[in-house]
Amino acid sequence: xxxxxxxxxxxxxxxxxxxxxRGVSIMQSMxxxxxxxxxxxxxxxxxxxxxxxxxxxxxxxxETETGPVPRIGARLRKDDFFSTFYVRCGIGRYxxxxxxxxxxxxxxxxxxxxxxxxxxxxxxxxxxxxxxxxNAWILVLDTKGINVWCAAGKGTFSTRxxxxxxxxxxxxxxxxxxxxIVPQLGATGVSSGRTKKESGFRVVYGPVRxxxxxxxxxxxxxxxxxxxxxxxxxxxxMILIPVEIQISLKPALxxxxxxxxxxxxxxxxxxxxxAFSRGMICLAALVAGIISGAVISPALLPFLPFRxxxxxxxxxxxxxxxxxxAVESSSIFSIPGYIALFLFTVTVSSxxxxxxxxxxxxxxxxxxxxxxxxxxxMQLAIILLSTGLWIYSAF
Amino acid sequence: MRDIRYLDDVTSLRFNxxxxxxxxxxxxxxxxxxxxxxDGKSHIVDxxxxxxxxxxxxxxPTHAVEVHPGVG
Numbered sequence: 402x403x404x405x406x407x408x409x410x411x412x413x414x415x416x417x418x419x420x421x422x423r424g425v426s427i428m429q430s431m432x433x434x435x436x437x438x439x440x441x442x443x444x445x446x447x448x449x450x451x452x453x454x455x456x457x458x459x460x461x462x463x464e465t466e467t468g469p470v471p472r473i474g475a476r477l478r479k480d481d482f483f484s485t486f487y488v489r490c491g492i493g494r495y496x497x498x499x500x501x502x503x504x505x506x507x508x509x510x511x512x513x514x515x516x517x518x519x520x521x522x523x524x525x526x527x528x529x530x531x532x533x534x535x536n537a538w539i540l541v542l543d544t545k546g547i548n549v550w551c552a553a554g555k556g557t558f559s560t561r562x563x564x565x566x567x568x569x570x571x572x573x574x575x576x577x578x579x580x581x582i583v584p585q586l587g588a589t590g591v592s593s594g595r596t597k598k599e600s601g602f603r604v605v606y607g608p609v610r611x612x613x614x615x616x617x618x619x620x621x622x623x624x625x626x627x628x629x630x631x632x633x634x635x636x637x638x639m640i641l642i643p644v645e646i647q648i649s650l651k652p653a654l655x656x657x658x659x660x661x662x663x664x665x666x667x668x669x670x671x672x673x674x675x676a677f678s679r680g681m682i683c684l685a686a687l688v689a690g691i692i693s694g695a696v697i698s699p700a701l702l703p704f705l706p707f708r709x710x711x712x713x714x715x716x717x718x719x720x721x722x723x724x725x726x727a728v729e730s731s732s733i734f735s736i737p738g739y740i741a742l743f744l745f746t747v748t749v750s751s752x753x754x755x756x757x758x759x760x761x762x763x764x765x766x767x768x769x770x771x772x773x774x775x776x777x778x779m780q781l782a783i784i785l786l787s788t789g790l791w792i793y794s795a796f
Numbered sequence: 797m798r799d800i801r802y803l804d805d806v807t808s809l810r811f812n813x814x815x816x817x818x819x820x821x822x823x824x825x826x827x828x829x830x831x832x833x834x835d836g837k838s839h840i841v842d843x844x845x846x847x848x849x850x851x852x853x854x855x856x857p858t859h860a861v862e863v864h865p866g867v868g
Binding site: 553554585586588589590591592593594606609624626629630631633702703708709761762763764765766767768771772 | 799800801802803804806807808821823824825826827828829845846847848849850851854855857864
């Protein structure tokens with residue numbers, strides 16, 4: 402009797418649900434002529450197409466009346482965690498997408514709910530990791546890689562897009578009911594009335610947070626007030642900071658170059674060595690301003706006084722500004738110099754804090770417009786004053 | 797939003813209660829608990845919490861609410 406040795410086949414690390422006889426020994430009692438497979442049969446290989454690669458979050462495909470639908474896993478893997486980290490730091494965040502269309506999770510049938518999300522992979526991952534043990538259909542809209550709420554505000558997570566995907570997926574052939582669960586924050590872009598009229602599907606608004614989906618579904622699709630409220634706690638603020646810093650890097654670089662240049666003016670018109678040594682001090686002030694405005698202000702947001710964010714930013718800017726002057730006091734020489742640096746740090750902090758209003762889920766655009774009209778002229782004036790004082794301090 | 801507040805008296809939110817049919821959609825979609833249902837009609841209970849997201853406007857079947865949302 403032959404004994405099959407472990408045969409390594411050349412397929413990818415992912416093995417499908419096909420039969421494998423790797424490492425199987427044929428028993429003496431078995432028919433000599435029994436046919437054995439010599440390779441892992443990979444049922445997933447059926448879905449491979451030249452030029453296409455299978456996504457790591459797809460477990461397999463289920464066959465439906467409308468064709469194969471990818472079944473995704475709820476567990477996030479190492480590559481998901483790594484790319485989440487990069488995207489949260491602003492790297493590649495504009496091209497972090499999944500293909501729009503219909504997916505499923507678990508073992509859904511014609512009575513299972515349809516959950517809608519955006520094609521930003523962070524949204525997609527966030528949804529699926531909260532669907533462990535749940536059987537559902539997942540309809541992904543093409544929001545150009547933007548998350549649900551921002552896309553809803555911009556008009557890409559829209560009634561039109563929702564209706565389009567419902568029709569393209571032939572959802573009426575997938576489920577027997579006419580419900581579609583849209584995340585609550587999608588309501589900014591979706592009209593439940595128009596969706597019903599144009600697709601026949603009735604929108605049920607799910608909870609704000611995917612973590613509450615499981616309880617929501619078990620509770621007869623009812624959400625309590627907490628589930629329907631957006632919060633902005635410490636962690637929710639902190640996770641936004643890397644991107645806030647990343648956004649400020651390019652303008653900061655340009656500002657730094659300008660600072661080095663203006664630092665060079667002095668007696669003898671212009672000196673490169675002076676530009677460098679005084680420029681470095683300006684750079685410290687700039688960094689202090691960035692830390693105050695893009696890190697400390699968001700972190701301490703509810704504890705800082707004043708309603709306007711530009712005003713809130715003055716506090717950490719002043720503290721760090723004073724600290725920086727104390728540290729640099731040996732290398733700076735004049736009162737105008739001190740004042741210039743202090744004003745610069747405070748203004749940078751105020752500006753970046755004001756910028757944070759765009760990332761904050763409780764600021765109204767009308768309010769931000771009012772704040773900007775009030776504070777930007779002041780910030781501009783103080784920057785000019787600070788520049789003048791700094792150049793003057795070189796003489 | 798309850799504890800942390802932004803500017804007061806800036807929102808462009810306008811609500812015509814006469815047109816309200818008490819469907820409760822504005823309450824379901826508002827992320828800042830601006831509305832509450834009472835006696836079959838919606839009421840604005842926290843106007844300054846409004847962030848002008850427009851979800852209520854999009855979903856009100858009788859167009860009883862109006863807001864001029866910004867770019868988001």
